[in-house]
Amino acid sequence: MSLNDQTLALLDSNGGIVAxxxxxxxxxxxxxxHGSGCTPAGAHYIRAMIGAGLPANTVFRARRSTGEIYSPQLAARYPDRDWVLSRILWLCGQEPGKNRGAGVDTFRRFIYIHGTPNTEPMGLALSHGCIRMRNDDVIELFDLAWPGMPVTIR
Incomplete structure (x- = not known):
């Protein structure tokens, strides 16, 4: 995951780019x-995966499906919501004192890789700390990922 390039690369066991x-x-x-609204750097892993089998654009609040499907009409009713859609890959830091532990814990900060409305731009740093992806992309990634999968954010 490159913060400078605003890209997430899925690598094979030899370091080759799969997607x-x-x-x-x-x-x-x-x-x-904690509370910075920043994306944490360093070594992480996927601690939990949420949303398997749910429709694209499923709306999540506090990691639970609301039963809603995102639409422009729903967005107009809730203009200030930070939309978490389709799938959640919840990250956990692996570096004590940097991204794990008191005051800096990625998992306790609720940092995810998740879907976002397709109207939101990609390639620009605009989130509240999480890593936002297009819904089709996060569903594809979710289907290729597993709990415990390493994630490095640079």
Whole structure:
């Protein structure tokens, strides 16, 4: 995952690129502090995967499906919502004192790779700390990922 390039690359066991996706990371830049609104850097892994089998554009709040499917009409009713859609890959830091532990814990900060409305731009840092992806892309990635899968954010 490259914060500078705003891309997520899925690598094979030899380091070859299997797939590459545009993403949107934090508007506030790189950082690990709780409450910073930044995307944390360093070594992580996928701790939990949420949304298997649900329709594209399923709306999540607090990691639970609301039963809603995102639409322009729903967006107009809730203009200030930070939309978490389709799938959630919940990350956990692996570096004590950097992205794991008191004040800097990626998992406790609820940092995910997740879907976002297709109207949101990719390639620009605009999120509140999470890694946003197009819905079709996050569903594809979800189907290729597994709990415990390493994720490096640089």
């Amino acid at each position: 590459s996706y545009p993403v949107s990371t934090a508007l506030n830049g790189v950082g690990e502090q």
